[in-house]
Amino acid sequence: MMTNPLLLALVPLVADLSRELPDHERYRRLLYSLRQLLPCDAVALLKLEGDVLVPLSVEGLSPDTLGRRFKVEEHPRLKILLQNRGPTRFSADCGLPDPYDGLVEDHQGHLEVHDCLGCPLFLQDKPWGLITLDALDPSTFGRVDLDNLEAFASLAAATVMASERINQLARNFEDQRQLAEVYKRAAGGRGPRELIGQSPVHKRMQQEIHLVGNSALSVLITGETGVGKELVAEAIHLQSPRAHKPLISLNCAALPELLVESELFGHVKGAFSGAVNGRSGKFELAHGGTIFLDEVGELPLAVQAKLLRVLQSGQLQRVGSDQEHHVDVRIIAATNRDLADEVRAGRFRADLYHRLSVYPLRVPPLRERGRDVLLLAGFFLEENRARMGLRSLRINPEAQKLLVGYAWPGNVRELEHLISRATLKALSTHAERPRILTIDAQSLGMETQPVHVEPDLQRDTPRVKQGEGLKESVDAYQKALISEALNRHQGKWADVARELNIDRANLSRLAKRLGIR
Template sequence: MVDSTLVKETPSAVGLTARAVLEVLTPLIQDLSRELSDSERFRRLLSSLRTLFPGDAAALLRLEGDTLVPLAIDGLSSDTLGRRFRVSEHPRFAQLLSRPEPTRFAADSDLPDPYDGLVQGVAGHLEVHDCLGCPLLIGGRPWGLLTLDALNPARFDAIDMASLQAFLSLAAATVSVVERIDTLARTGEEERRRAEAYRQASGQSRREMVGSSESHKHLIEEIEVVAGSDLTVLITGETGVGKELVANAIHALSSRAGKPMISLNCAALPDTLVESELFGHVRGAFSGASSDRRGKFELADGGTLFLDEVGELPLAVQAKLLRVLQNGQLQRIGSDHEHKVDVRLIAATNRDLAEEVRAGRFRADFYHRLSVYPLRVPPLRERGRDVLLLAGFFLEENRSRLGLLSLRLAADAQAALLRYPWPGNVRELEHLIGRSALKALASNRERRRILTLNAADFAFSGALGGEPQEAVPASAPAIVEKDFRSAVTAFERSIVVETLERHQQNWAAAARELGLDRANLNRLAKRLGLK
């Protein structure tokens, strides 16, 4: 079976009139000298492509390493923009990139199509049957792909090769203009180095910041502004919004990108160990200190130290941190020798530190030292349709992990995601997509390789669009079957367990919700047999 054929001009091909082609291409040529956003240039490019060569869907994808990133789509589901296609997992994309000429796949090709199930407005499991694509070359190297797809297997039988080649040349010129503009925007060797560091930080080891809403764009602009300085940054936002991603992006764009970024979750350590983790200790400083150990500040020397959940730091440790921030000098526990460090500090919290200062739980001088440049990360409910882009990103991750050809959202599922208030923000969305995909696959007896998630698969509690109703925990005690003391103990245990699960075993966050001091919660957990 022949998988694909090169597009060749045939005597039977129906050619477009020169005037018709000129009418479509002229505006694109004029756009080359205009000041337009990248997204608008690409939108006009795809619109013109579908005008000249009518199909059901078109896409422009940029090659970043071994991954194709959708930059613009026309006729595909909006979550496609959030997907990342690894070339090694998509043989059609691999073939398109391996040939300089346009390639059209046979309608009966057994190669999986990455767009199956993603064509907009199509119900059921209809698959793409006519697929045409070609690489866009910049400087002789593949920059990305331009694809055109149709559900009708004979849609591109009469394609005009001369018109297609003219359009491809113009498309390459368009992306070349975009690339040149982007290059000119980065002035000097330092900016180029920062951009490279950011691209490396956005690779497989780090999550990408996906979004196109105004609030997300404003956040990116703020990151770019503060990254070039050495100012201390205080990142605030609700649990699950991605504060650590923001910290990573700031470091990657900074002049310290070549140096380490060291992270410490202040809520994950008991008070007795926080100081040792931050400043280090010498042998014999306390019971169990069998050797000298460098702290996080020394490990981050020359780079960045990220303190997550900084609001959980004890007051005594805050005072010592203040001294380090003021003069860069610290002492290991048990040592009289001072160490000089050069560290940029980025802190994050989901607390209102100003209120903590007023309540006497946080030092005012330390708060003002931290909040030199405050940066708020918006909750997911304020980011509009970004939820679909993020869903697409997580869908593609789970598609690859579960070995599916396609994992998509039904229309009612997209509507449900847009209506839900997302109290757990992006982290909740990630867990929801992963859990729902796994459950849907397990309940699919036919084991279809193209899987569609419906609103019912999400199993939201309560009415969509409102606050989710609290479900009664499975471990809730049956009071009538126990004596009073046992019933109270069982109820306390169920409440603590449920609260910890809701906060991903973050004891400090659970203590805040329960209105308990963290030490009191630890003692309660021991009494209940949870520790």
Template sequence: MTTKEVLGAVLPALEALPGDLPDEQRFAPLLEAVRALLPCDATALLRLEGDTLRPLAVAGLTHDTLGRRFRLADHPRLLTLLQRRGPTRLAADCELPDPYDGLVQGRPGQLEVHDCMGCPLYVADQPWGLLTLDALDPRAFDAVDVAFLDTLGRLVAALVAVGERIGGLTRQAQREQQLARALAEEPAPLRHRELAGHSAPMRRLQREIDTVAGTDLTVLITGETGVGKELVAQAIHARSRRARQPLITLNCAALPDNLVESELFGHVRGAFTGAVGERCGKFELADGGTLLLDEVGELPLGVQAKLLRVLQSGQLQRLGSDREHRVDVRVLAATNRDLAAEVRAGRFRADLYHRLGAYPLTVPPLRERGRDVLLLAGGFLEENRVRLGLRGLRLAADAQQALLHQPWPGNVRELEHLLARAALRALAGQTPRPRILTLHAEHLDLAPAGGAAADHDAAALPSAGTSLRQAVDEVQRRLIEQALARHAGNWAAAARELGQDRGNLQRLARRLGLK
């Protein structure tokens, strides 16, 4: 291959590096260049994070691969590739399970990868990650020059380093030490959950988190049930100066009213029936760190007043005690309620609402996140693959389309549970047990894509004889009513769903007689 051909393939990758793009788009041209230079069906760029490889970009693999996390303890093939300094080609009859089985977008029915090469990437002489090449043909890499792949790997590593520096991405130090330490640790059964997503709403949310994380401002995290508000809180804490201190969580809805105050502020012996000793509350446990008040809208009004005092002065009294304790705690609050409406209804204190909402963040619902649903599905599929002891767990094309066309009223939590049920349904009755399990739309047990929506649209059509202006008004009225119903009366969330400014939407609603 000539130098001109190599440069022609690599130049588009160079041009993509300076853009303000997510990793998937930033490095996609780089992987396409690799596919143009080498005879592979699929290639992936994976970054080493502790004991796990995280896909940054893929080419020729299903989109849900980006949501998977490959723990080295679970994937000895990837570990083998990573531990060797130079490029490695694994034999076609290698017994080590391939993490990409069932994920290569190749010939229908051919699920297992037969030819595999990998090249570890080093940045500043530290192991950064891995470039993998896979083919369905067991002889695809027979003519590949290993020296050329080694040179290409060095070039990819250099481009990755430049791309990350331009993009301002943070990296963990001393990767080689992390790898050695991680491999010596006892592996956890499942991966740590993270706030994942490449869609525009999630990118905006990540930027907001980066903006507020380094401050001590109180953050009010709102969003529907199941969107991942607790993960947002964890991300804020992890990026704050308090990251080495504890993150304590209290679910305000899970406690009887008479115990909430004790849980928050602690109590002394004899403060109430059953208080047989002193106990510190969540504020004292979180001293120096962060306290997440989940479902904060459920707090009784009496406790709200005492919470406000702690937020203002940093001082608290244990229940039954006159002695004050001073604490240094950053408070994050989460709720799926419209607290402004709760204030108007007299169920939530206005002063506490404004104190908690110093920096409001809204987590977008899954239905507004586009192809993020497949990325999230990939992570849940990998968890279930490990849990069920399978070599591969994948989504068929019809299952992917079914997931993309669902409204997801239960959001990410609903997706997680649905995929767990689907894996069990698909596995039931299969003898012998398959090595690679494919989930089809029938296993998801979802309404056919478009069916319910079509019936709904037909029912929403105005009656015959209606003027055009009346028809438009009626459709707008129904759309606004439905959006408000889905968001429990939250005008800001309804406006985002409908692509409108909140003020304009409210003015339109008044004209239509909805306010």
């Protein structure tokens, strides 16, 4: 007895409609069923978010694909798929670039996609996204029944609708869309940036963001340099009732000490030399919204006292003025220092520390996030592909292993810069621009970059001298590291800051405290 292949593919999906499943498992089952119906080398489910297609689940594609964000206007095949109501198959000799060229997993090189098929998904008559199928053999879809794919797409749409309704029963989609638009306008048209990751520690952090975002608590974000503390602050603001109001940011380490107070609280005309006009400070600009104080541990003690007063009473005075101004501001602060240690050392006020750290939130370093590094690499690869005007940009398996196994002292920021450098290096090895540019292990250059090598603690860490405390020993070690780096870079402080993975302003303050400059 012949069994209908469409029926075999649809039955499991129908059964899943009534089951509570995690999104990733529901989507994995959907793509598995699709490959049973239409055998091919790769399939993907992409959701349309504004003018960008976001991969939710993939099979047969490089793992970094999940981190890529495909701008519809930059990918003509995806645009055509969205414009057509039913399935679309591109001919094998189609000259339009394929977004998956070089991304189909294989073991023989960076083969280009030769057969491409896709179908849009509609929810309530509005485009929701796409399912795509790709094959390396140009004859794979030659005899495909497109009606079967369209029927499958209808049930796939029901599957994603079930998932969204389960996850957002208490949410109103239109309210969320309007909120996003308001946020976009408040951010100057940039829109909220995305926190990318699927690791358990990343998901726990996102749960904390959602929890504290809905509260009015002050948040102290801690984490190493480059982990994305500013992005976390943006996400907290977006989750809060203040999301329709501005988020104002200030990097406390990037300002001269004499200007910090003016930046925070404003000043009146003639308050100091150069104050030819009065101006509002960051707190007044953030009225009704949120202020984000990055590197808050760098604030001078005198400014810390005035900041505490604003947090306690909501009252501030501009520099040079006796007039009180009331502000209603939620504060989110961030630091890569241990502020508790700073309090014990007398460099940070204990009362301010307790005011700021009502809800402490730690951002995990990249080395704790496992294969999230590949998703983030995919995001940066797609950015560089568009920036460099490349048709396709990929990273080969050997380079992927290096990324996953690296300790990432500079975290996500280091990864972003590494991908940009590697793209340029890989491009420089070609006399003519290739259709598919591959970043290999050599292009990453990770083994030949002493900047990213952790110090040998067994060899370099000085022993605690008799009668010398921990602080004195740490200061001596920091002084030695900075002095050695200065010698290597012939006194160039910018290069020293880059090698030691420290903000240049922070390095300047540390060097002054240690008596180096």
